[in-house]
Amino acid sequence: MHKNNYYFICIVFSFLFLLSSCKIQGSFQGLYSYYNKVKKENPDLIIENTSYICELKQEVKPKVFVITGTQLKKCIEENQQQDYLVYIWKPKCRGQFCYSLDLLQRTCNVKNINLYIVAEYYDGILMLENYHIENPIFGIDVKYYKTRLTSKYLSRFLYDLTGKADIEESLLLFQNGKFQKSFYDIDEL
Secondary structure: OOHHHHHHHHHHHHHHHHHHHOOOOOOOOOOEOOHHHHHHHOOOOEEOOOOOOOOOOOOOOOOEEEEOHHHHHHHHHHOOOOEEEEEEEOOOOOOOOOOOHHHHHHHHHHOOEEEEEEEOOOOHHHHOOOOOOOOOEEEEOOOOOOOOEHHHHHHHHHHHHHOOOOOOOOEEEEEOOEEEEEEOOHHHO
16 A cells, blocks of 8 residues: 555544544534523523613523613613623633623723623523623514524624624723724723
8 A cells, every 4th residue: 555545544534533432512602592592491581672771780580681782872872971881792602802791890890880791692501690790681682683693683783782883892882972992802991
């Protein structure tokens, strides 16, 4: 047998062995909203049709309030004396710029900034946790935006909130009732 063929066959068999011996797990969480799944599994978790979200506070038993970008923008504009940080939370995110909700709340408290957490998608397990946050977690109203695809409803939500169509960062700063900037790193706050 030719030496190159031998190496090729070894690589192929090694790859096949690896695939057959490992339990491959993957998650496509973040592509879709998972709203219907979470609502069905935890009907008391998700609260819809909340007319005035500005005065809601975190409850002992977690609740996720379904909102639009326009509703959140209205809250921010109504209290222009307060600075706001909106965090687009990816519940299963494990990257460099994924922050613990408790850490964000402590950071905002030190800087006297009001924190709003908006879940990019629904995750029943992580949304049921009791975080040390002052405001409840908000979920994006996928029915209002008429799509279950995260990229579509998120961009529409962010446009309604900021007036910008191309935001990719997860932290959004508002001062004097107006959107100032978006960024990834909490150190920029």
